[in-house]
Structure formats: structure tokens, C-alpha cells
Amino acid sequence: MQIAAIIVAAGRGTRARGPLPKQWQxxxxxxxxxxxxxxxxxxxxxxxxxxxVHPDDLDRVKALPEARGVTLVTGGADRAASVxxxxxxxxxxxxxxxxxxxxxxxxISRRLIADVCAALETSPGAAPALxxxxxxxxxxxxxxxxxxxxxxxxxxxTPQGFHYDAIRAAHAEHAGGAADDVEVALxxxxxxxxxxxxxxxxxxxxxxxxxxxxxxxxxxxxxRLGNGFDVHRFKDGDHVTLCGVDIPHDRALQGHxxxxxxxxxxxxxxxxxxxxxxxxxHFPPSDPQWRGAxxxxxxxxxxxxxxxxxxxxxxxDCTLICERPKVGPHAEKMQTVMADLLEIDPSRVSxxxxxxxxxxxxGREEGIAALATATLVSP
Numbered sequence: 166m167q168i169a170a171i172i173v174a175a176g177r178g179t180r181a182r183g184p185l186p187k188q189w190q191x192x193x194x195x196x197x198x199x200x201x202x203x204x205x206x207x208x209x210x211x212x213x214x215x216x217x218v219h220p221d222d223l224d225r226v227k228a229l230p231e232a233r234g235v236t237l238v239t240g241g242a243d244r245a246a247s248v249x250x251x252x253x254x255x256x257x258x259x260x261x262x263x264x265x266x267x268x269x270x271x272x273i274s275r276r277l278i279a280d281v282c283a284a285l286e287t288s289p290g291a292a293p294a295l296x297x298x299x300x301x302x303x304x305x306x307x308x309x310x311x312x313x314x315x316x317x318x319x320x321x322x323t324p325q326g327f328h329y330d331a332i333r334a335a336h337a338e339h340a341g342g343a344a345d346d347v348e349v350a351l352x353x354x355x356x357x358x359x360x361x362x363x364x365x366x367x368x369x370x371x372x373x374x375x376x377x378x379x380x381x382x383x384x385x386x387x388x389r390l391g392n393g394f395d396v397h398r399f400k401d402g403d404h405v406t407l408c409g410v411d412i413p414h415d416r417a418l419q420g421h422x423x424x425x426x427x428x429x430x431x432x433x434x435x436x437x438x439x440x441x442x443x444x445x446x447h448f449p450p451s452d453p454q455w456r457g458a459x460x461x462x463x464x465x466x467x468x469x470x471x472x473x474x475x476x477x478x479x480x481x482d483c484t485l486i487c488e489r490p491k492v493g494p495h496a497e498k499m500q501t502v503m504a505d506l507l508e509i510d511p512s513r514v515s516x517x518x519x520x521x522x523x524x525x526x527x528g529r530e531e532g533i534a535a536l537a538t539a540t541l542v543s544p
Contacts, residue, residue: 168212168264169264169329170211172214172266174268175219175240175247192379198229200382201266202216202231206477207476210282214236216235217239217247218240230509245343248346255329265323265324270323272366277324289356290325290357291357292325292346293360294320294322294361297320299315301313320362322368335352338352388479388540389438389540389542390438392536392537393432393535393539394430394534395534397532401416402416403415403417407492408427409503421457422459423458427499427535430483430536431481432464434539435471441467464507465506468507480515481509481514481537483515484537486521487518488528492516492518496517500514
């Protein structure tokens with residue numbers, strides 16, 4: 166079962182005010198769009214994410230670390246046109262189901278995403294909503310003109326989920342002007358199941374909504390720290406591999422795999438933050454298939470495990486301890502290689518080196534040590 170998510174982010178959000186459209190304004194250290202993307206990236210049910218953006222925002226979103234692996238589509242003149250653009254972007258490899266979500270709801274929970282997906286097992290459409298509990302009035306010129314019954318009324322939320330083929334056909338037939346995708350589905354005769362929504366799943370509309378969303382997001386964050394330490398002795402050779410970069414040297418490092426001491430320390434730091442042991446637990450040195458293995462295999466596994474558990478890698482800090490070779494000239498390339506393997510922005514990876522002032526085994530140039538710290542965050 167393939168389930169895709171379309172996140173609609175092409176609007177200008179003028180009621181929220183501010184120097185930027187609301188989806189690019191900051192909350193708890195990240196943009197609204199980044200928080201929303203992270204929520205769907207951490208949902209195990211979602212296999213593909215399409216982000217629909219305004220053409221003026223393409224450069225901004227391409228620089229967003231959370232947009233890695235996300236399909237970017239430019240939006241249309243209104244929300245419905247943007248949704249259709251997202252739907253059509255999926256047509257060449259159509260999913261079974263699709264969830265359509267407003268980017269301005271960054272506090273969406275993984276539980277609510279899962280509930281909408283589950284409801285699609287028995288209904289062609291499903292959407293979260295909250296029953297109206299307040300009294301309802303009509304009004305004009307600042308005065309109450311009447312009252313209305315709240316019976317059977319709901320406040321709609323997103324993500325709104327549908328069987329892909331059904332909602333694609335519904336949008337193709339709709340004349341336009343719908344408030345949301347449920348209205349489009351109902352016009353096509355589709356049944357839409359109501360999933361209990363959440364008061365926390367607020368839509369940022371006015372300036373005051375930012376403060377409430379920031380409080381919710383800051384309170385939900387689960388921050389994990391992990392440390393990794395590794396040592397490899399020297400052997401005969403002509404280069405060492407450190408953090409994925411081959412550096413000419415008059416010795417090589419000895420190990421069961423490629424002996425990349427820096428990458429091993431970072432990998433163990435991620436495993437440590439997840440309480441998942443170390444490399445040896447996942448890739449036993451007693452198993453001959455890992456002899457001489459590229460350490461990138463281990464690092465990718467740790468990063469994937471973090472994502473599967475709902476965590477994003479916030480930053481990595483790795484210190485290489487040796488007298489030689491000199492790491493400084495190669496640090497920037499190491500940073501780029503490690504960031505690519507971890508699928509994060511290079512600005513979140515620190516690679517640095519120090520000596521042990523000629524003390525100990527590193528000071529005697531018998532080997533190289535590495536110490537790493539990883540910070541994982543779950544929204």
C-alpha cells in the first residue's frame with residue numbers, strides 16, 4: 166500500500182502578517198514548513214511527499230534541509246489549482262492513497278496521520294474534524310442578528326485523505342471554488358469518514374497563532390544525545406579513510422571494515438542516542454560479509470533507523486585525534502560527504518581535529534581515535 170502526502174504551501178498568508186509568507190516564518194527554531202515536513206517524514210505510513218510551493222519560493226525551499234527527498238511542484242492561482250498540481254505530479258507512479266495537508270498546520274501529530282490512513286481502509290475519503298461546541302450567531306455591523314443550531318456541525322482540519330484515483334477524478338470534474346478537498350469529494354459523490362481531530366492541530370492564520378504553535382512544538386520535542394568513540398591502529402599502507410575521504414599517508418588504518426574511525430564514531434553516536442547499542446550489534450565483526458565493508462553502509466543504516474523511529478538528525482560533531490595526517494585541509498570535504506550520507510545539510514555537520522600533544526598512543530602515532538556526539542530531535 167503506497168500512501169503519498171501533498172503539502173500545499175503556495176499561498177501568501179497575508180492575514181498572518183510578517184516579513185515573509187507564514188509558511189517561511191520561524192517557530193521554535195524552524196520554519197512552519199520545516200515543522201510540517203518533519204511531521205510527515207516521521208510518519209511510517211507515508212512513502213512519498215509532494216510540496217506545492219509558490220514559484221517565488223523555489224530557491225528558499227531548495228535550501229531547506231527538510232526538503233531533501235521531497236518532490237517540489239509549483240502551485241496555481243488558488244488552493245484547488247495547487248492541489249491539482251500536486252495530484253498530477255504523482256500520476257506517473259500513482260499511489261493507492263493520498264493525504265492532502267495545509268502547510269500552516271505544523272502541529273499535526275503522527276497519531277492523527279495514522280488515524281486518517283487507517284480510515285481509508287473502509288472509506289474512499291477521510292478527514293479529521295472537531296464537533297462545534299460553541300454557540301453560533303449570525304451578525305452584521307457589529308451586532309448579533311440571530312442564532313444558529315450547532316447540531317451536526319464540525320470544524321474541518323487536514324490532512325484530508327482519499328483513494329488517489331477517486332480524488333484525482335473528482336478534482337478534474339469540479340468547477341472550482343471549493344473550500345477544501347472534502348467539498349470536492351462530496352460533489353463527486355464520495356463518502357468521507359470523520360476522524361476525531363485535535364485542538365492542537367491548529368491552522369496558523371493570524372499573528373497570535375504563532376505563539377500558540379511555538380508553545381506546542383517546543384513542548385512536544387523529544388531530544389536525544391548520543392556519544393561515540395572509536396580507535397584504530399595503523400598498519401602498512403598508503404592512505405587513511407576518515408569520514409569518507411581518502412587522505413594520502415604513509416600508513417593505513419587496520420580494522421574489520423574499512424577502518425574509517427571518524428565514521429564509526431558518528432555511527433555509534435547515533436545508535437547511542439537511539440539506545441540501539443553499537444555497530445557491532447548491527448554488523449557483527451564475526452560475520453565475514455562485513456570484512457572490508459564501506460563504513461557508509463553502517464552510517465546510512467544508523468540514519469535510516471533514526472528516521473524510522475521518528476527522529477531527525479539535528480547535528481553531528483566529530484573530533485579526530487591524531488598527530489598526522491593533517492585533517493584541516495580535508496575537513497570541508499568530509500563535512501559534505503557525511504552530510505550527504507546522513508541526508509542533512511552540511512551546516513549541521515562539524516568535523517574537526519586535535520592532537521594529543523605527543524602523549525599516548527595517538528601521540529606516538531600508533532593509531533587514530535575519534536569522538537562524536539549526535540543530537541536527534543523528534544517533533
